[in-house]
Amino acid sequence: MFGPDLVMLEPDEQFTQLSLSGGKPKKPNVIKALCLLLGPDFCTDIITIETSDHARLSLQLSYNWHFEVADKGSEKEASKIFSVPDFVGDACKAIASRIRGAVAGVQFDDFHKNSAKIIRASVFGIDDKGKVRDRFAFPANCLVITSIDIQSAEPVDQRTRDALQKSVQLAIEITTNSQEATARHEAERLEQKAKGALERQKITDEAEAERARKEAPGAAGQQCGS
Structure with a gap:
């Protein structure tokens, strides 16, 4: 039955209680319910990943989801949403598996710089044009994941924390040096512009003075002749 109703x-009928995963990280049999919400809704999970250079991170991720039933009038199509008893746990496990597989093939620095793109591409996949798709569907139960948000990324061990801090400090240093270079270049440009304007004014003044000197004797001769 599609409600509210x-x-x-x-x-001869009875309700079937749903037992869904909950908490962070997800644990089975946390949520008990009689009705299955179709969404849109979101769920949050915490997973541990490891990069190719063995940096371990704890990610807190949030997924937006909804059930997309093509024909609500078809009992066969509608019953698909109950085909996976714990759709929350199943979806979170599938997503975590994809993310771990993708992250395992990249180094820590690459993941730190492009974490959002790497995670989205690992879950949603890449289309023929090389762009990240905008949904991840589970055909078995009509569940659709529409977005992924990285809420936090915390190092698990001290070595990774040190590497992250070093990476952040390096990024700040690069940004600072870039800003200083830009400011220095702009100051030099303005100085050169001012010097150029001064030189042009000097040339103009000298030309005016020279013209005045040339005109002065001629004017005196005309006055004496008259």
């Missing part, structure tokens, strides 16, 4: 059981 009033449901009255027949004598």
